[in-house]
Amino acid sequence: MTLLSLRSLTVRRGPCPVVDGVSLDIAAGELVGLIGPNGAGKTSLMRGALGLLPHEGASSLAALPARDRARSAAWLPQAREIAWPVTVETLVRLGRLPHGRRETPEDRAAVMRALDQMGLTAFATRKATALSGGEQARALIARALAQDTPLLIADEPTAGLDPAAQIATLKLFAALARQGHGILVSLHDLGLAARYCTRLVLLGAGRIVADGPPSQVLTEDRLAQVFHLRARMIDSPDGPVFQPLDVLS
Numbered sequence: 001m002t003l004l005s006l007r008s009l010t011v012r013r014g015p016c017p018v019v020d021g022v023s024l025d026i027a028a029g030e031l032v033g034l035i036g037p038n039g040a041g042k043t044s045l046m047r048g049a050l051g052l053l054p055h056e057g058a059s060s061l062a063a064l065p066a067r068d069r070a071r072s073a074a075w076l077p078q079a080r081e082i083a084w085p086v087t088v089e090t091l092v093r094l095g096r097l098p099h100g101r102r103e104t105p106e107d108r109a110a111v112m113r114a115l116d117q118m119g120l121t122a123f124a125t126r127k128a129t130a131l132s133g134g135e136q137a138r139a140l141i142a143r144a145l146a147q148d149t150p151l152l153i154a155d156e157p158t159a160g161l162d163p164a165a166q167i168a169t170l171k172l173f174a175a176l177a178r179q180g181h182g183i184l185v186s187l188h189d190l191g192l193a194a195r196y197c198t199r200l201v202l203l204g205a206g207r208i209v210a211d212g213p214p215s216q217v218l219t220e221d222r223l224a225q226v227f228h229l230r231a232r233m234i235d236s237p238d239g240p241v242f243q244p245l246d247v248l249s
C-alpha cells in the first residue's frame with residue numbers, strides 16, 4: 001500500500017527551486033532514509049510533501065484536508081521547541097489530538113506505549129521544559145509515535161541523542177516499518193542510514209541522485225560527487241559498517 005506519493009514536487013525558496021521535480025512513492029513496510037549534504041533540500045522536500053510549504057507538482061498527503069492529513073502522517077520537525085512547561089505525559093498526549101478531544105482507553109494506551117518506546121515512562125510526570133536536550137528530543141519523538149499514523153516523517157530525529165538512543169530510535173523505526181508503517185527519515189549519520197534503512201533516497205541540489213538499497217546508493221563515486229567524502233563501506237558479520245575517512249577537495 002502506498003502511503004505517500006510525490007509527483008514532480010517542486011519547492012521554491014525565493015526564485016530558485018530547492019526541491020526540483022521530485023517523484024517518489026513510499027509504501028507500507030519501508031524505512032526510507034533521506035540523505036544528502038547540508039542544503040540539499042531534505043527539509044524542504046518533507047515540508048512540501050506535508051503541505052507546509054507552497055509547492056508545484058503533486059503530493060498525496062498535501063492534497064488531504066488537515067484532519068485527514070494529521071491522521072495519515074505524523075511530522076517530527078528538526079526544531080526541538082517545547083514552549084509550555086507541561087508534563088512529558090501531557091506533551092505526548094498532544095499527539096492524540098487528531099483522534100478527537102475526548103480521551104479514550106486507546107488514547108491512553110497509545111501515550112503509555114510511546115513513553116515506553118522512548119524510555120520515558122519514569123519521566124512521565126516531569127516538566128518537559130526541565131528535561132535535557134536529548135530527553136526533550138525523545139519526548140517529541142514519543143509525541144509523534146503516540147499519533148499512531150500509517151506514515152511518520154521525521155527530520156533528523158537522532159540529532160542530539162546519545163549513541164545508544166540513536167540506535168534504539170532507528171531500531172524502533174525499523175520495527176514499526178516491519179509492522180506495516182511507512183517511515184521517511186532524514187539522517188546525516190550515513191552509518192545509521194546504511195544499517196537500518198530498507199531504502200535510501202539521496203538528494204543533491206534538490207534532485208534525486210540515487211534511490212535504492214543502501215549498498216547500491218552509498219557508492220564510492222556518489223559519496224565523492226555529492227558529499228565530497230572518501231569513505232569505506234564494509235560488509236561485516238554485524239551488518240554494513242560505514243566509516244567516513246576524509247574530505248575530498
Ligand SMILES: Nc1ncnc2c1ncn2[C@@H]1O[C@H](COP(=O)(O)OP(=O)(O)OP(=O)(O)O)[C@@H](O)[C@H]1O
Nearest residue numbers: 013014018036037038039040041042043044045078
Ligand atoms: N526560509 C528560506 N528562505 C530562503 N532559502 C531557504 C530558506 N530555508 C531554506 N532555504 C534554502 O533552501 C535550500 C534547502 O534547504 P533545506 O533546509 O531544505 O536543506 P536540508 O537538506 O534540509 O539541509 P540541512 O541538512 O542543512 O538541514 C538551502 O539552500 C537553504 O539555504
